Amino acid sequence: MASSSSTISRAExxxxxxxxxRTARQFCDYNIREYTKRRTVxxxxxxxxxxxxxxxxxxxxxxxxxxxxxxxQATVYSLYAPKIKSVMETNSFSxxxx
Numbered sequence: 001m002a003s004s005s006s007t008i009s010r011a012e013x014x015x016x017x018x019x020x021x022r023t024a025r026q027f028c029d030y031n032i033r034e035y036t037k038r039r040t041v042x043x044x045x046x047x048x049x050x051x052x053x054x055x056x057x058x059x060x061x062x063x064x065x066x067x068x069x070x071x072x073q074a075t076v077y078s079l080y081a082p083k084i085k086s087v088m089e090t091n092s093f094s095x096x097x098x
Contacts (some may be wrong), residue, residue: 017044021037023070
């Protein structure tokens, strides 16, 4: 996905962000799914003000590595998914919070 030039485009960064969030949705376990989403958002906010091209490239490379790990973990977790939902996902809890 890296561009031919040394700079990484905004579109590539947004694509990585969306891919990480999409991968997070694949986790069956509520806690892991929410942690992965939260960690993705926090990491991108933390790197929002990077301006040095080498820092941006390093953060982008780290993000791609994290995406690869998340995809592998989602696959492994799906093999051992719990049979019951978390309390956070049950209808009775959802109706109490409204």
